[in-house]
Amino acid sequence: MAEQIAGRSQELIDEPNFAFVATLRKDGTPLVNPIWIDRDGDTILVNSSRGRAWPANLERDGRVTLTVPNRENQYEYVAIRGHLAGVTEEGADAHIDSLAKKYLGQDTYPFRQPGEERILIRIEPDEVKLFGS
């Protein structure tokens, strides 16, 4: 069963705060990328496109840590340790549009590249810890 995302942890994810996603390179060293983040209940939803390094890392080794700091207070953050639960192209375009709405206030994601294949990535949390609240 997935760990629950509740209370202030939920708020930090629902507000337009960036997540710092840490994945593992082939050689085992950590890669960290700031990304947009969303959730469906207790499942984390993120979005990328085929060929990017961090989702490729995640498909090779599904272990992942997401850190979501409050953009208005660097001392408050939620740390989520989890694992990859699924990658799909289905719904990925609609999902990046919903993230554009959340983070940019725009109905349509404005940075689409020609030929780009968006992917929707589901992550199940194994541990959710809140700090500095």
Add this chain to the structure above:
Amino acid sequence: MAEQIAGRSQELIDEPNFAFVATLRKDGTPLVNPIWIDRDGDTILVNSSRGRAWPANLERDGRVTLTVPNRENQYEYVAIRGHLAGVTEEGADAHIDSLAKKYLGQDTYPFRQPGEERILIRIEPDEVKLFGS
């Protein structure tokens, strides 16, 4: 030779922005912690205390990634991939005071715990990349 930290990358580190330090747990999964950061030329200086998880990770496996986002613009950040170059107690107390000055505007670090042994950690960058500038 260490990779150079120059221009806007230098500014992002010299301003009171947090660094997200990604280290490797014993089982190889990434741990991410927001920390204060400083530098001596091209060497990254960070500070912790004996017994904390992330410096213990770093002493076991010296491979590390630091991401330093602009606290006023989540889209701009510098990503530093590097390795542990040294851990010492020497000068660690004076160093945490200088970080308190940088981040809190206080001459003395106000969060000292009784019996705490501060450590000064040196990290040599192998790759420095600036994004969103």
